[in-house]
Amino acid sequence: MATDPILSTDPIATISATVWTAGDESRVRGNAEPDSRVFLGIAGREFRLARPDVRDFQQHDRHEYIFGNGSNVERPEWNDPRKNPPLTLGDLHNRPVYIRFVWTAAAGTTDRDDWHVERVDVTVTAASGAKVSYAALVGGPTTWLGDESGTVLHLDRQ
Numbered sequence: 621m622a623t624d625p626i627l628s629t630d631p632i633a634t635i636s637a638t639v640w641t642a643g644d645e646s647r648v649r650g651n652a653e654p655d656s657r658v659f660l661g662i663a664g665r666e667f668r669l670a671r672p673d674v675r676d677f678q679q680h681d682r683h684e685y686i687f688g689n690g691s692n693v694e695r696p697e698w699n700d701p702r703k704n705p706p707l708t709l710g711d712l713h714n715r716p717v718y719i720r721f722v723w724t725a726a727a728g729t730t731d732r733d734d735w736h737v738e739r740v741d742v743t744v745t746a747a748s749g750a751k752v753s754y755a756a757l758v759g760g761p762t763t764w765l766g767d768e769s770g771t772v773l774h775l776d777r778q
Contacts, residue, residue, distance in 0.1 A: 734766035
């Protein structure tokens with residue numbers, strides 16, 4: 621029987637997170653405001669889900685965020701699982717994997733921001749090529765994250 625990869629000290633080379641934002645019938649809610657932030661918590665650290673080339677977390681969007689090798693995120697030097705400190709597959713063991721939404725009111729308002737999440741997939745790839753995957757809301761109902769409904773969504777290992 622093969623050993624579970626998260627019991628190894630194999631260095632993590634890449635973390636890929638694909639995030640789908642659901643729509644809202646009113647077309648008023650569902651988007652995360654541009655100043656709001658979303659973080660991926662994994663292996664005992666948090667990484668900011670933000671890309672310089674897209675407006676993140678808008679209705680019906682699907683974007684992939686890559687950390688480490690082939691990075692496409694803002695501040696890749698700060699959001700790198702290979703540095704500060706370098707992470708291993710073993711760091712996944714007994715630690716939660718989640719996304720966390722930090723809302724910011726739109727400019728000139730005091731409105732609270734909500735984000736309508738459709739699905740989240742995360743794949744961790746080690747230097748050896750070993751992979752570990754996590755997901756939330758696969759084929760299921762969507763959920764809202766915000767100040768009134770909770771700001772964290774945990775992912776399950778696949």
